[in-house]
Amino acid sequence: MGFWSDIPDPLGGSPGLPLAAGAMLFGIFGSLLGSFTNVVILRMAEGRSVVFPPSACPHCHHRLSALDLVPIFGWVMLRGRCRYCQAPISIQYPLVELAAALILASSFWFWGASRQLVPTAAWAIIWLIQTMLLIREEVAAPGPFLWPLLAFAVLTWVAGGPWLAVWALAPVLGTIAGWLATRGPSPGRFFPWFGVGTAAALAIPAWGWAGPLVLLGLAGIFPHGPTSLARKALKGALLLHLAAGLALAIRFGLWS
Numbered sequence: 001m002g003f004w005s006d007i008p009d010p011l012g013g014s015p016g017l018p019l020a021a022g023a024m025l026f027g028i029f030g031s032l033l034g035s036f037t038n039v040v041i042l043r044m045a046e047g048r049s050v051v052f053p054p055s056a057c058p059h060c061h062h063r064l065s066a067l068d069l070v071p072i073f074g075w076v077m078l079r080g081r082c083r084y085c086q087a088p089i090s091i092q093y094p095l096v097e098l099a100a101a102l103i104l105a106s107s108f109w110f111w112g113a114s115r116q117l118v119p120t121a122a123w124a125i126i127w128l129i130q131t132m133l134l135i136r137e138e139v140a141a142p143g144p145f146l147w148p149l150l151a152f153a154v155l156t157w158v159a160g161g162p163w164l165a166v167w168a169l170a171p172v173l174g175t176i177a178g179w180l181a182t183r184g185p186s187p188g189r190f191f192p193w194f195g196v197g198t199a200a201a202l203a204i205p206a207w208g209w210a211g212p213l214v215l216l217g218l219a220g221i222f223p224h225g226p227t228s229l230a231r232k233a234l235k236g237a238l239l240l241h242l243a244a245g246l247a248l249a250i251r252f253g254l255w256s
């Protein structure tokens with residue numbers, strides 16, 4: 001059993017209003033966390049500090065105001081354009097904020113203040129970051145993929161899951177995926193092997209063994225689909241794999 005199994009459930013599973021209000025609060029907190037998640041995704045890919053300097057428009061470098069940074073609604077109010085230079089702002093920002101809001105709200109809705117709440121929500125956010133790093137194709141070194149794996153091992157231990165198996169498994173899966181990715185006449189570097197390995201490990205709580213197998217299959221065919229359409233289709237498949245996996249695990253619990 002997990003470390004947190006001794007902590008009693010303060011809500012006692014009481015349904016109704018407290019649950020809905022809690023879910024709403026967690027949703028708002030989630031959207032703010034999603035905003036920070038965007039910063040983490042961008043800066044980890046570039047190997048920069050995630051806390052400094054403050055956010056600025058990547059096009060005109062104008063420092064963003066608090067109003068520009070309001071999760072989801074900031075992007076909607078600006079209609080996807082920078083307030084200062086009119087450069088388009090990626091739809092990734094509001095979508096990641098929305099995803100994080102849904103993750104935290106639904107985690108609270110289904111698990112309340114139980115010991116499942118923090119491991120479930122944290123694991124979901126980590127997998128979201130990890131997948132975004134993978135499909136943005138900006139990370140070539142294992143570093144940015146290493147911390148999700150470490151955090152995941154700790155969370156798995158906290159949630160009472162088989163952390164040792166996962167911890168040992170991820171590098172093996174990554175090696176296989178790396179071998180698949182560098183096979184063939186034109187070795188592809190679209191998916192860094194360690195990124196695939198950590199994504200495979202993160203998919204196990206939701207999908208069981210089917211999760212890593214799907215990812216290894218995707219990594220194997222990815223270099224052989226060099227056209228932009230094939231690449232987009234495979235990234236779409238990866239996002240679907242993530243979204244469905246998160247929905248399953250949050251509804252039915254990690255390691256179920």
Ligand SMILES: [Zn+2]
Nearest residue numbers: 057060082085
């Ligand atoms: Zn700008």
